[in-house]
Amino acid sequence: MLAKLAPLDPRDTADLRPYLATVADPRSRRGRWYPLTCILTICACAVISGARTIEEIAEWGQRAPDALLAAIGARPHPLRRRRSPAACTIDRALCRIDPHALDTAVCAYLADRHSATTDGDKDTRPAHQAIAVDGKTLKGSARTDQPRRHLLSALTHHPPLTLAQSEVGAKTNETRHFLPLLQGLDLAGCVITCDALHTVQDHLKRLVEDKKAHYVAVVKTNQPTLHAQISALPWDVLPLAHTRSEKGHGRRESRSIKVLGVADSLGGICFPHAELALRIHRRRQQAGRKQTREMVFAVTSLDAHQATPAQLAALVRGHWAIENSNHHIRDVTFDEDASTVHTGGAPRAMAALRNLAIGVLKVAGAVNIAKTTRAIRDLPEHALPFFGIGHEPHLSGT
Incomplete structure (x- = not known):
């Protein structure tokens, strides 16, 4: 499945993180360990891997190896080990961020990805x-x-x-x-x-x-x-x-x-x-x-x-x-109607992340979204190239 999707080389794909960096962090600086861009990138990677709830997003991060978390931007702890944010941390971040800002960032990223794939193919572009x-x-x-x-x-x-x-x-x-x-x-x-x-x-x-x-x-x-x-x-x-x-x-x-x-x-x-x-x-x-x-x-x-x-x-x-x-x-595929997320901006934020996953997979050429998410579910490193994030130790196998 992954071999049929293009592009998977992060060097040929726009990096998602500069777009997510435009979303203001509403949290207090005191006690803040995970950058907001890191949390949102983990959410994006987990959702494109089939995560349906905030708990499943956290579980995806727990399965991610140290090198992958480093590529995403997670800071190391004093013992030089990196850990992904817990479900409660992700939930608080999604509830408190400005969902309009996240929507704007996601839509701008999808628009740029779409224009990058259509501008070079003028013969097949619709009138x-x-x-x-x-x-x-x-x-x-x-x-x-x-x-x-x-x-x-x-x-x-x-x-x-x-x-x-x-x-x-x-x-x-x-x-x-x-x-x-x-x-x-x-x-x-x-x-x-x-x-x-x-x-x-x-x-x-x-x-x-x-x-x-x-x-x-x-x-x-x-x-x-x-x-x-x-x-x-x-x-x-x-x-x-x-x-x-x-x-x-x-x-x-x-x-x-x-x-x-x-x-x-x-x-x-x-x-x-x-x-x-x-x-x-x-x-x-x-x-x-x-x-x-x-x-x-x-x-x-x-x-x-x-x-x-x-x-x-x-x-x-x-x-x-x-x-x-x-x-x-x-x-x-993403079980949106069954989602019970209801606090603050989290419902709209989760909807934006699902839109992001669907759009990126469609641009990459995926025909069956459910089948594609299952193919990358148990391999966290496979999600990164879809968002233009390099992860050298694991890209050689994709």
């Missing part, structure tokens, strides 16, 4: 970088005196790398955090995909005019006027523009798309910068179950010269795929 805006609830973070934490993220479609993440309190607060989430990103020429919750005229108008980006937005009945206008378009007389069928996991899916120009000069729909309306028809047949059908409408600022029907279908499909390529992995 428009697709970024999905989607939310996720940390179900295990709720307590009787506090609701569940809810995070809103901006992720690239392929590979699914988190470029920005913020805590919004509840799903109903996602809308007003949409523009602030994207404020710090360079979105010129990018395509933002979003579900019906974020199909808001003012937000998408500012996205096009201020950020010079495009959008593909799903339309549902929460926008009754827009939904009525799109559903009333003459779809029945239009031919299918693109179809695709897939089989796998005991089910068969087929998707077809129709595309219609809706420029204002043609008396189209009342939505800012809308150029095309889409109608996607999905059919799913699972073994032993009744066939299900679904009709979805969408609107985009891309015109027919900027995207083909197949590319538009891929953009919509790519947004739906975020659920499997990121959220499902966090819930199943």
Whole structure:
């Protein structure tokens, strides 16, 4: 498994530690033994090795040999032996740090890793970088005196790398955090995909005019006027523009798309910068179950010269795929929904570390995240090259 992943040479990979060093240490200088960057690096290495809880992160550190801890930055004790931080030390650090600062550092690292892998391959780079805006609830973070934490993220479609993440309190607060989430990103020429919750005229108008980006937005009945206008378009007389069928996991899916120009000069729909309306028809047949059908409408600022029907279908499909390529992995492989971490900034910090692990593994070429984490679980030194950290005594065997 490790032989198929590239790059594994730390000299070819950006070092994570300078990014983590930008996170301020909230702890008192008195009695502080482990640098915060060292603790966060141990957390990153443990999570990419499959650690799901703070206790498992501490156990990973306990298995790490002295030379590995030295490479990470752990200070030696008076007897010249290095020890990794205990679970209580890691827990206190994650609870007290600024989770926004950690998110910013992790997202900046992933963005730089992504640009380093795509800038040199201009022939295969997509015409428009697709970024999905989607939310996720940390179900295990709720307590009787506090609701569940809810995070809103901006992720690239392929590979699914988190470029920005913020805590919004509840799903109903996602809308007003949409523009602030994207404020710090360079979105010129990018395509933002979003579900019906974020199909808001003012937000998408500012996205096009201020950020010079495009959008593909799903339309549902929460926008009754827009939904009525799109559903009333003459779809029945239009031919299918693109179809695709897939089989796998005991089910068969087929998707077809129709595309219609809706420029204002043609008396189209009342939505800012809308150029095309889409109608996607999905059919799913699972073994032993009744066939299900679904009709979805969408609107985009891309015109027919900027995207083909197949590319538009891929953009919509790519947004739906975020659920499997990121959220499902966090819930199943890293057991995020079962995590009971709930104090301070720890829930969001753990989510950032999981995003970091998924993004780094995807950039390295991992197809099956669970299988890859199992391959490096019992060999702590194998985690370091993924973050650009050299460890000479053990790198020769990887």
